[in-house]
Each structure stands twice: as structure tokens, then as C-alpha cells.
Amino acid sequence: MCGDTEPVERFLLAAVVVLVAVVVAVVMDRRRPEAPTQGSWAVPAQLDRADFARPEAEWLVAVFTSATCDSCAKAVEQARVLASDAVAVEEAEVRDRPDLHRRYHIDAVPIIVVADRDGVVRTSFTGPPSATDLWAAVAGVRDDAATEG
Numbered sequence: 001m002c003g004d005t006e007p008v009e010r011f012l013l014a015a016v017v018v019l020v021a022v023v024v025a026v027v028m029d030r031r032r033p034e035a036p037t038q039g040s041w042a043v044p045a046q047l048d049r050a051d052f053a054r055p056e057a058e059w060l061v062a063v064f065t066s067a068t069c070d071s072c073a074k075a076v077e078q079a080r081v082l083a084s085d086a087v088a089v090e091e092a093e094v095r096d097r098p099d100l101h102r103r104y105h106i107d108a109v110p111i112i113v114v115a116d117r118d119g120v121v122r123t124s125f126t127g128p129p130s131a132t133d134l135w136a137a138v139a140g141v142r143d144d145a146a147t148e149g
Contacts, residue, residue: 041107041108041111041126042105042106042107043111043113043121043124043126044104044105044106044113044121045120045121046115046119046120046121047060047062047104047113047115047119047121048119049115049117049118049119051100051103052088052090052092053088053090054088054090055088057085057086057087057088057117058086058087058116058117059086059087059088059114059115059116059117059138059141059142060087060088060089060090060113060114060115060116060119061079061082061083061087061088061089061090061112061113061114061138062090062092062112062113062115063075063076063079063089063090063091063092063110063111063112064092064094064100064101064104064106064109064110064111064112064113065091065092065093065094065109065110066093066094066095066109067093067094067095069109069110071110071127071128072093072109072110072128074128075110075112075125075128075129076091076110078128078129078130078131078134078135079091079112079134081131081135082134082135082138086142087138092106094106094109108126110125110127110128111124111125111126112124112125112129112134114137114138114141116141116145122141122144122145123137123138123140123141125137
């Protein structure tokens, strides 16, 4: 008879070990502190078109950059392709235009904003967008504005 209880005892011992492991895991997970609050970068909702070149253009693509930013050059290159009679594209590099970075509270770069004739920011990107995403966004806001007007 003693031999018959040995498998039951092993099963109970294994169950207790698993239960203890689960309890320890739950306690450790609850003790882990929350992740630090992640900062979000401010993007202006309105621009004064007089602060930028070609305020008469229907659209403005403003690219806020820094010379020390590796991805900024790519963002500017992608945005410049959008330049046309209707779309003014302007880079606002922090050393050249610190006034704009202060005025619009730009704390991270690159930030790209697409503003209409009134300076209302219709779309924006924090960080470098893909060329496809940027071009599609500009086309989308232009189409939306055409249907509104």
C-alpha cells in the first residue's frame, strides 16, 4: 500500500511548487513600478503664416529641424518634393530660427506641420515620416479642404 501513495504525494508536491511559483510571480509583478511617464511633444495647432516665407501660398509645410539631428535632413528632403505654386515648404532650423522654435514651443525635431492659408495646422508628424505617408497626408488635407470649400 505504501507504494501506491508515492505518485499522489509527488503530484501534490508538484502542485504546491507550481502554486508557490504562481503566487511569487503575481507578487513580483505587483511590486514592479509603473513605467515612467513618457513625454509627448507639443505640435502647434496654429501658425502665423507671416512667420514663414510665401504666406500667400495655399499651403505651408513647415519642417522644424536641428543641424545635430540625423533624421531631420531626410525629413526636409521628403518635404521639399512637395514644393509647388500652391505649397510653400520651409525648413526652420533651430540655430537659424530659434525664435520660431520658442514661439511654437518646439522641443523635439523633426516636426513637420502642414498648415492651410489661415495657418490652421491640418496634419503633423513628430519624427521623420515615410515619404509616402507625408505625401499622402498632404494630398489628403488638400482634398479635404477642397470638399469643405
